[in-house]
Amino acid sequence: MSWTFMGSDGSTRSAADDNRADHRTQVLALHSYVSRLLRGDEARAEDIVQETLLRCWRTYGSIGDSELRPWMFRVARNLVIDNYRSHKSRPPETDGDLWKEVDTSETDDTERVLTAMVVRKGMATLSTAHRQALFEVYYHGRTLEEAAHVLGVPKGTLKSRVHYGLRALQRSLTGPRVPLIRAENT
Structure with missing residues (x-):
């Protein structure tokens, strides 16, 4: 597996095509894995895959090609766990209509x-x-x-x-x- 597409050295067209095909295969496999972890939430899956690829790009030189795929899947899994924990610790997001559901009739007898x-x-x-x-x-x-x-x-x-x-x-x-x-x- 070669990841020279991230720091291309101007190699021939066929090598670049091979790199793009390898990249697409890796990203699709990673996206499929993250989607399964998130039970089909495509928007969050795309965010996690993007963050994983960004971290991969930042640490590209310190990881060997043979260890890259397992490392990416572990990073993606950790990001899914972090995302899940952060959503549990925050209050639920609202669409702005929550105030309509609040029953104020019994809270104040002033009127x-x-x-x-x-x-x-x-x-x-x-x-x-x-x-x-x-x-x-x-x-x-x-x-x-x-x-x-x-x-x-x-x-x-x-x-x-x-x-x-x-x-x-x-x-x-x-x-x-x-x-x-x-x-x-x-």
Whole structure:
């Protein structure tokens, strides 16, 4: 096996062709070996083969031709092991969409607390009748019939109080402060 292609001395065309064919055979065998070690990961296999050939080129003079092939396969194997260890020690690489999978709903109750404070202030602006109607229907979860029975008012009156109470609450939460008409018997 001859590796003079790495430091060509201008030999004849046939010798250069022989070197290229020998090089291709060695590289293909090395690439096949590394691909098997990496279970078919072609991109990493090409990187490992390239690094192996670079190390071979750097140490070319200190290794004899008969020891070159086993040495290259050992270097490639060691690079695969180093690559595997470095990937295990690093956190996994992400594609930038990992933040979409993070569930933030249970990590912070600040939004819920602030919403409750705003709604409480808005409820304070309502009349007592509207506030009681909304409280019975939305807080206790009662039907209109049940809430009307608890409050002792007709169903139509309760329905009207819920409607106008929601409108007033919406105005107090979203719009400018407008004096609300406080109707006790509406």
